[in-house]
Amino acid sequence: MKITRRTILAGLTVGAASKNAFAAPSFVTPDIPPLDPRDYAEARRHFSTGLIKHHPAPETAPPLGTPPGAVRITYPGGPDGSIPLIAWHSQYEPSQKLKPAVLFLHGGNATGDGHWALMKAYWEAGFVVLLPSFRAENGQPGNYSGFYDETADALAAATYLENMPGIDRNRFFIAGHSNGGTLTLLAAMTRKFRAAAPISAGVSAWRYFGRYSDEICFDPENQDEFIMRSSVCFGKSLKCPAFLFRGNQEQPFDQDHQLLIDRVREAGISIDRKLLPGTHNGVVPGAIGESIKFFNQFT
Template sequence: MADGRKTSFTRSFQGVLTRRAFLAASSGLSAAALLPASASAVAFPVPEMLPLEREDYADARRRFRTDLVNKGPSPEKSEPLGTPPGARRVFYRGGPDGSIELIAWLSHYQPSAKLKPAVVFLHGGNATGEGHWELMKPYWEAGFVVLHPSFRGENGQAGNFSGFYDETADALAAARYLEALPGFDKDRLFLAGHSNGGTLAILAAMTRKFRAAAPISAGVNAWRFFSRYDREIRFDAADPREFIMRSSVCFGPSLKCPTLLLRGTEERPFDKDHQLLIDRARSAGVSIDAKLLPGNHNGVVPAAVLESIRFFNEVAA
C-alpha cells in the first residue's frame, strides 16, 4: 500500500474518516463513493414491531429468491483486486449455484499433522482492498488460517449487487471453499466480519453451523439500514419479505453457533435492535452475548479482531 493510503487508513481508526471515506482509504475508491447517502427517495413501510419468523432461516432461504429490479455492480466504485502482502490470491465459486468466480485472499500456511483453526472474515462496505486485509494480521499471527472473500459485483467482478442477500450465499460458498482445503481443523471453523460484513456474518451463521461467530458493528435491521442508505436498494422495496430476509433480528432462534456481537462505544445506538436479537436467540437456547469496546464504527476494528480471537479460543477450549 502506498504511504499516502496507509496514512489515510490509519486516520480512519482515529475517527476522522466516515464509513465511506474508510472504504475509500482501504479499497481505493473514487471520490464519488464519498458522497453522503441521499435523502430517502424510496418509500417503504417500516414496521413498528419487527416481525419474528418461526421458520428456520436456512429453510426460508431455500424457498426465497430476491427480486432485483435494478441489476448492476456494487454501488462502491473500486479498483480491481491484486494480491496484498501476506496473502495468496485464490478463486471460489460464489452463490448458491457456483455460477460466479470470485476472488478471495488466503493467508499463507503449510498443511501439517497439527490442524489449524480457521476464520472466514467478511469485509465492511461494498468493496474490499488491501486496507481490509491488513486487519487480518492478528489472526494469522495467532495461528489461524484466514480467508477473506470478496463478493459479487465488487471491484469489477461479475455478478449483481443485491444488498446482503445473494452476498450471504457468496459468504457461505467461501466457507465451503475453505472447508475443502487441507491442514485445518474443520471443527474450528469460525466466522467474523465488520459492518456490512458483520451483517452478512450473522445471516450466514443462521444458515449453517460454524464453531462460533463474532460480528463486529453488524446491522440486524434492514429497514433501519436501507432507510439510511437507500441508494443501495436494488430489490423490490414494496415487498416486506425482501427486508425480512435481510434482517437477522427477525430470525433470532435460527442462530446455529455461539455468537458474540461486538460494537464500539461511540457508534450510533443500535442497542434496542441488538437486544431484541439477543432475546430471540436466547429463547431458543443459543449462546449469544454482546460486548462494547472503546472506539467508533471504524476505530473499534483492531480491538474487536483481538477480542474475536479471545472469544474463538475460549469457545474451542
C-alpha cells in the same frame, strides 16, 4: 444533503461514492420487526430475491491484486457456483495437526488491501484466515443485491475454506465488520460455525435501507425482501454462539439488537454483546483482538 459514504478504515477502499443517505425511504419500518418461525436456511431454499435494478456494488474500487502475506485464490461464488470471485487467505503449511480457521467478511461494498492488513492478527494468533470479496465488487461479475445473494457468496467461501487442506472443521469460525457483520449473522443462521463474532453489524434491513435508500435494488413494497435480509427476524435460527462487538463512539446497540439477543437466547443459543473503545471504523482492530479471545475459548 450529500454526504460521503462511510469508509472502512483509511485506505481500505478507494473512490467511495457520495451518497444521499437521508433520502426519504419508500417503505414503512416496523416498530417491532416480525419473527419468522421458519429456520433461515430453509427459508432461503424457498426464496429468490427479485432484483429490479442490476448494477455493480455501490462503491467503486480497482481490480484486486495480491496484498503482502496473502495467497490469492478464486472461489465459486453464489449458491450454484456460477460466479468466480477472488478471495485471499493467509500463508500456511498444512500438517497432520489441523489448524483453526476464520472466515472474515469485510465491511463496505468493495474489497481493499487495508481490509487484508487487519487479518494479520488472526494468522499471528495461529488461525488460517480467508477474506473473500463478493459479487459485483471491484469490477467482478454479478449484480449487487444488498446482502441477500452476497450471503450465498459468503457461504460458498466458507465451503472453500473448510475444505482447504489441514483445516480443523471443529474450530471453524466466522467474523465480519459492518456490512460484513450483517452477513456474518445471516451466514451463521444458514449453516453452523463453531462461533461467530459480528462487529458493528446491522440486524434490520429496514434500518439499513432507510439510511441508504439509494442502494435498494429490490421491490421495497415486498416485505419478504426485507425480512430475508434481517437477522433479527430469524433470531431463533442462529446455529452457534455469538458475540456482538460495537464501538462506543458509533451508533449504539438499538432495540432491534436487543430483540435479536432476546430471540436468540429464547432458542437456547449463547449470545452476548460488548462495547469497545472506538468509532465505527476505529473499533475494528480491538474487536478483532476480542474475537480472537472469544474464539480461543472453543479451541
